[in-house]
Amino acid sequence: MGMVKKSITVTDRQNEWIKAQIATGHFGNESEVVRELIRERQIREEETPAEIEAIRAALIEGEKSGFTGRSVDEIWQEARERHRAKNA
Structure with missing residues:
Protein backbone atom coordinates (compact mmCIF):
# COMPACT_ATOMS: atom_id res chain seq x y z
CA MET A 1 0.00 0.00 0.00
CA GLY A 2 1.45 3.34 -1.01
CA MET A 3 1.41 6.29 1.33
CA VAL A 4 1.03 9.96 0.45
CA LYS A 5 2.13 12.65 2.88
CA LYS A 6 -0.54 15.29 3.56
CA SER A 7 -0.59 18.48 5.56
CA ILE A 8 -3.90 19.25 7.27
CA THR A 9 -5.18 22.02 9.48
CA VAL A 10 -7.41 21.30 12.48
CA THR A 11 -8.98 23.46 15.18
CA ASP A 12 -7.50 23.60 18.68
CA ARG A 13 -10.38 21.47 19.94
CA GLN A 14 -9.82 18.86 17.21
CA ASN A 15 -6.11 18.84 17.98
CA GLU A 16 -6.81 18.16 21.67
CA TRP A 17 -9.19 15.35 20.72
CA ILE A 18 -6.56 13.76 18.46
CA LYS A 19 -3.98 13.98 21.25
CA ALA A 20 -6.46 12.39 23.66
CA GLN A 21 -6.97 9.49 21.24
CA ILE A 22 -3.23 8.88 21.15
CA ALA A 23 -3.02 9.15 24.95
CA THR A 24 -5.47 6.23 25.28
CA GLY A 25 -2.87 3.99 23.66
CA HIS A 26 -5.15 2.94 20.81
CA PHE A 27 -3.13 4.93 18.28
CA GLY A 28 0.59 5.47 17.92
CA ASN A 29 0.45 8.83 16.18
CA GLU A 30 -1.78 11.46 14.60
CA SER A 31 -1.69 9.82 11.17
CA GLU A 32 -3.15 6.60 12.60
CA VAL A 33 -6.05 8.56 14.12
CA VAL A 34 -6.86 10.31 10.85
CA ARG A 35 -6.53 7.10 8.78
CA GLU A 36 -8.92 5.30 11.14
CA LEU A 37 -11.48 8.09 10.80
CA ILE A 38 -11.22 7.89 7.01
CA ARG A 39 -11.60 4.08 7.07
CA GLU A 40 -14.72 4.36 9.24
CA ARG A 41 -16.24 6.93 6.89
CA GLN A 42 -15.45 4.79 3.84
CA ILE A 43 -17.19 1.81 5.43
CA ARG A 44 -20.25 3.91 6.31
CA GLU A 45 -20.51 5.25 2.77
CA GLU A 46 -20.38 1.72 1.33
CA GLU A 47 -23.18 0.39 3.53
Missing part, protein backbone atom coordinates in the same frame (compact mmCIF):
# COMPACT_ATOMS: atom_id res chain seq x y z
CA THR A 48 -26.62 0.19 1.99
CA PRO A 49 -29.79 0.99 3.97
CA ALA A 50 -30.53 -2.76 4.08
CA GLU A 51 -27.09 -3.48 5.55
CA ILE A 52 -27.55 -0.77 8.15
CA GLU A 53 -30.94 -2.20 9.13
CA ALA A 54 -29.44 -5.70 9.39
CA ILE A 55 -26.70 -4.33 11.63
CA ARG A 56 -29.24 -2.55 13.83
CA ALA A 57 -31.30 -5.73 14.12
CA ALA A 58 -28.20 -7.71 15.10
CA LEU A 59 -27.27 -5.12 17.72
CA ILE A 60 -30.78 -5.25 19.20
CA GLU A 61 -30.65 -9.05 19.21
CA GLY A 62 -27.27 -8.95 20.89
CA GLU A 63 -28.43 -6.45 23.48
CA LYS A 64 -31.32 -8.73 24.39
CA SER A 65 -29.03 -11.76 24.70
CA GLY A 66 -26.78 -10.23 27.37
CA PHE A 67 -23.06 -9.65 27.60
CA THR A 68 -20.40 -10.83 25.15
CA GLY A 69 -16.63 -10.88 25.02
CA ARG A 70 -16.66 -9.65 21.42
CA SER A 71 -15.73 -6.09 20.52
CA VAL A 72 -18.14 -3.70 18.83
CA ASP A 73 -16.08 -4.00 15.64
CA GLU A 74 -16.41 -7.79 15.72
CA ILE A 75 -20.18 -7.53 16.18
CA TRP A 76 -20.51 -5.04 13.29
CA GLN A 77 -18.39 -7.27 11.05
CA GLU A 78 -20.47 -10.35 11.84
CA ALA A 79 -23.68 -8.43 11.10
CA ARG A 80 -22.29 -7.25 7.76
CA GLU A 81 -21.21 -10.79 6.84
CA ARG A 82 -24.61 -12.23 7.80
CA HIS A 83 -26.39 -9.63 5.70
CA ARG A 84 -24.16 -10.16 2.69
CA ALA A 85 -24.50 -13.96 2.93
CA LYS A 86 -28.28 -13.64 3.16
CA ASN A 87 -28.42 -11.40 0.10
CA ALA A 88 -25.80 -13.18 -2.04
